[in-house]
Amino acid sequence: MKYWIRRTVSIWATVLCIVLWQLMCVVLSIEPFILPSPILVYHSLVQYHEPIMIHAMQTLFTTLVGFAIAVAFGLLLGLAIGVERAVYDGLYPMMIAFNSIPKVAIVPLLVIWFGIGTVPAILTAFLISFFPIVVNVATGLATIEPELQDVLRSLGARKRQIVMRVGIPRSMPYFFASLKVAITLAFIGSVVSESIASNAGIGYLMIAASARFDVALVFAGFVVISVMGVIMYEVTAYAERKFTFWATRANDIVT
Amino acid sequence: MTADTPFIKLDRVSLTYQSRDSSTHALDETDMTISTGEFIAVVGPSGCGKSSLLKLVSGLHPATSGNVVVAGQKVTGPLKISGMAFQNATLLPWRTTLDNVLLPLQIVEPHASRFRKHRDQYEAMAMELLKLVGLDGFETKYPWELSGGMQQRSSLCRALIHEPQMLLLDEPFGALDAFTREELWGVLQKLWMTRKPTVILVTHDLREAVYLSDTVYVMSARPGRIISKTNVALPRPRTLRDTFKPEFIEMAQNLRLQISEGMGV
Amino acid sequence: MSAVAPAVASRFELGMTRALYEWWLLIALAVVWIAASALNLIPNSVFPDAQTLARATVDLVTGKVGVLGKLTDHVWISFARFAAGYSIAAGIGILIGLLMATSSLIAALILPILRLLYPIPGLAWTPLVIMWAGIGENAVIVLIFLSAVWPIVYGAYDGFRNIPRNYMLVCRQLGATWNVRVRRVLLPAALPMLFSGLRLGHGMGWRAIVGAEMIAAVTGVGYMLNMGGELRRPDVVVVGMIVIAIMSALLDRFVFGTLEDRLISRWKR
Numbered sequence: 195m196k197y198w199i200r201r202t203v204s205i206w207a208t209v210l211c212i213v214l215w216q217l218m219c220v221v222l223s224i225e226p227f228i229l230p231s232p233i234l235v236y237h238s239l240v241q242y243h244e245p246i247m248i249h250a251m252q253t254l255f256t257t258l259v260g261f262a263i264a265v266a267f268g269l270l271l272g273l274a275i276g277v278e279r280a281v282y283d284g285l286y287p288m289m290i291a292f293n294s295i296p297k298v299a300i301v302p303l304l305v306i307w308f309g310i311g312t313v314p315a316i317l318t319a320f321l322i323s324f325f326p327i328v329v330n331v332a333t334g335l336a337t338i339e340p341e342l343q344d345v346l347r348s349l350g351a352r353k354r355q356i357v358m359r360v361g362i363p364r365s366m367p368y369f370f371a372s373l374k375v376a377i378t379l380a381f382i383g384s385v386v387s388e389s390i391a392s393n394a395g396i397g398y399l400m401i402a403a404s405a406r407f408d409v410a411l412v413f414a415g416f417v418v419i420s421v422m423g424v425i426m427y428e429v430t431a432y433a434e435r436k437f438t439f440w441a442t443r444a445n446d447i448v449t
Numbered sequence: 450m451t452a453d454t455p456f457i458k459l460d461r462v463s464l465t466y467q468s469r470d471s472s473t474h475a476l477d478e479t480d481m482t483i484s485t486g487e488f489i490a491v492v493g494p495s496g497c498g499k500s501s502l503l504k505l506v507s508g509l510h511p512a513t514s515g516n517v518v519v520a521g522q523k524v525t526g527p528l529k530i531s532g533m534a535f536q537n538a539t540l541l542p543w544r545t546t547l548d549n550v551l552l553p554l555q556i557v558e559p560h561a562s563r564f565r566k567h568r569d570q571y572e573a574m575a576m577e578l579l580k581l582v583g584l585d586g587f588e589t590k591y592p593w594e595l596s597g598g599m600q601q602r603s604s605l606c607r608a609l610i611h612e613p614q615m616l617l618l619d620e621p622f623g624a625l626d627a628f629t630r631e632e633l634w635g636v637l638q639k640l641w642m643t644r645k646p647t648v649i650l651v652t653h654d655l656r657e658a659v660y661l662s663d664t665v666y667v668m669s670a671r672p673g674r675i676i677s678k679t680n681v682a683l684p685r686p687r688t689l690r691d692t693f694k695p696e697f698i699e700m701a702q703n704l705r706l707q708i709s710e711g712m713g714v
Numbered sequence: 715m716s717a718v719a720p721a722v723a724s725r726f727e728l729g730m731t732r733a734l735y736e737w738w739l740l741i742a743l744a745v746v747w748i749a750a751s752a753l754n755l756i757p758n759s760v761f762p763d764a765q766t767l768a769r770a771t772v773d774l775v776t777g778k779v780g781v782l783g784k785l786t787d788h789v790w791i792s793f794a795r796f797a798a799g800y801s802i803a804a805g806i807g808i809l810i811g812l813l814m815a816t817s818s819l820i821a822a823l824i825l826p827i828l829r830l831l832y833p834i835p836g837l838a839w840t841p842l843v844i845m846w847a848g849i850g851e852n853a854v855i856v857l858i859f860l861s862a863v864w865p866i867v868y869g870a871y872d873g874f875r876n877i878p879r880n881y882m883l884v885c886r887q888l889g890a891t892w893n894v895r896v897r898r899v900l901l902p903a904a905l906p907m908l909f910s911g912l913r914l915g916h917g918m919g920w921r922a923i924v925g926a927e928m929i930a931a932v933t934g935v936g937y938m939l940n941m942g943g944e945l946r947r948p949d950v951v952v953v954g955m956i957v958i959a960i961m962s963a964l965l966d967r968f969v970f971g972t973l974e975d976r977l978i979s980r981w982k983r
Contacts, residue, residue, distance in 0.1 A: 207826030284739030295959045298925040302943025303951045307760065342539040348507040349557040350529040359555065363543050382835045389840060390928050390940070404841030412841045419838060440542045440591060
């Protein structure tokens with residue numbers, strides 16, 4: 195019983211917050227213009243469910259495409275950096291510089307290159323999310339024990355064999371852990387890019403709603419964003435548990 | 450190979466590690482002769498270059514000067530005829546015990562290219578080894594489901610699966626509790642007596658050295674050099690009971706004194 | 715003297731070869747870019763070449779680009795907004811963290827809200843904040859606050875909460891005054907966690923300011939960037955990106971780096 199309460203505590207907290215919010219709006223009779231009550235937000239969700247659905251699908255699409263590119267690119271770059279010292283040396287200063295630029299700052303450049311719309315959103319999602327994947331994959335490769343390398347090298351293993359047999363599996367837990375961060379970042383990137391330079395997507399919907407002072411719809415957008423974010427996070431977390439089940443247990447290895 | 454040709458021969462071998470702004474003189478003019486199938490132990494103070502010795506013999510690191518000859522050939526690179534085990538079992542957590550033991554066969558030739566076709570045959574070999582160390586029934590377990598002692602047993606199996614002529618052990622039982630350690634001495638002795646590889650065991654534990662080896666070498670503090678060589682003429686198989694006999698205890702005590710002298714105390 | 719000279723030279727050479735090793739890609743790209751600029755191979759409508767970038771920088775600094783305004787003004791405005799939003803975030807964040815750490819009731823009340831709000835990216839608040847505060851100064855400051863405050867609260871909470879009980883016991887035993895307790899024990903013990911929260915919040919706030927100015931302001935570096943995009947001036951956008959990177963690196967490296975050295979490394983030793 196206690197276990198279930200602990201497992202579901204965040205759900206209960208959310209429910210409690212919503213109830214308190216509703217009570218507050220009613221008791222203090224707050225203007226819907228300042229803070230709409232949950233019921234008003236719900237009505238807005240129902241009323242605008244069709245456009246919300248279309249814009250949410252657009253955001254989902256840009257997020258997933260950007261994320262997919264980030265995964266492929268991040269994995270390759272991470273492996274290259276982790277395996278080849280020269281690549282690491284060459285890219286490291288650039289990565290540091292790149293990481294200190296807020297990715298939103300690149301959006302105007304993307305708009306100049308590709309025009310307003312889907313492509314800048316996809317590219318923002320990609321640019322904002324590939325970095326943690328690269329870092330984690332490279333870190334994972336660096337965790338091969340030197341003793342194990344000795345064992346393999348004394349057997350005449352070539353670098354490629356060590357990377358394939360040990361390095362890549364070893365870095366998989368790091369890779370999957372980074373996916374959780376990356377999907378969230380990709381989602382943020384899409385939404386932000388849509389807010390600045392798009393005519394579709396949840397980010398655009400919210401900005402448009404705020405221009406019409408439709409507070410309830412802005413909040414509805416908020417709800418949709420939160421739900422989508424949680425679902426995407428949970429899917430990647432599930433993939434992590436599924437594919438690298440051994441990693442959480444491997445910490446118990448006596449060393 | 451005749452009895453007088455040594456299996457491993459070190460001839461005035463020195464080793465200096467060079468880094469950007471410092472150099473470490475690890476081994477100094479070391480001579481050693483080890484015959485085929487001999488079990489030797491190397492003991493000495495921490496950081497005296499015992500592990501460097503293993504790197505030289507396995508061909509992982511070239512000597513700065515002098516010659517290392519193994520099986521009649523000058524060592525210039527990894528030999529592929531050695532198995533190694535360390536204090537850290539370094540098993541791969543995503544492989545079962547059996548698959549961990551099989552790993553060397555997927556890398557070393559001629560097994561690597563035949564592995565897929567003859568997997569059953571190789572698995573039988575691995576099972577035989579696991580049985581020898583008392584791990585039958587655990588082959589489908591993952592390393593994190595094994596105790597430290599069991600992990601070390603699997604690590605020994607992994608070191609021996611490709612039937613190496615030479616087994617290099619770097620404090621393999623260093624992280625285990627005293628009882629498990631002594632149990633594994635028996636396991637290692639049994640492995641050696643069935644397979645008869647040439648063994649170099651690096652250890653801090655003098656009782657371990659005397660229990661297991663034919664010859665014990667004592668090394669001095671850095672730069673390491675051999676300062677004594679003791680033959681252990683106790684009959685085999687040795688048992689835990691033997692470790693309480695006066696001649697055993699005397700030998701261990703003598704070694705202890707030599708190490709103190711080697712440290713300049 | 716002469717005996718020292720060769721060693722110095724070789725160290726210099728060593729440094730140069732190392733730089734070449736470690737920066738080869740950056741150097742190679744710079745060389746390609748400059749060469750392509752010299753040969754006029756880069757279409758300026760896509761990416762600025764060296765001379766265009768230099769001219770844009772000069773024009774922006776001297777304020778000759780009309781509607782885009784003066785770069786230095788934008789920098790100061792962004793900087794002031796950041797300072798305002800961040801100070802409020804630091805003050806309120808530390809206060810809430812301290813309250814939560816001292817009272818488990820407050821912690822129980824605030825934690826669920828915190829868990830709910832923390833994952834929301836600061837910029838997602840933009841539409842709401844625009845409606846509440848209108849476009850301009852206040853909106854940007856509120857957005858910086860909303861981005862930076864959460865990690866600071868968490869850092870302060872963790873820092874103050876994890877002070878070993880023994881410290882407090884010793885204090886009581888020695889009869890230390892409140893003043894001594896806070897200044898000599900509580901703050902130093904909580905500082906590492908508190909500090910990492912402040913630094914994280916700084917990064918978040920900094921990231922937010924650009925986006926916030928793009929959407930909800932008509933001044934500041936973010937606005938300049940966005941206008942550069944709308945005017946199809948890649949040179950302006952690139953200058954803006956460089957300025958932002960330099961500003962954030964300067965703050966992070968010098969302000970936080972120095973503070974960390976001064977305040978924390980002393981104890982960690």
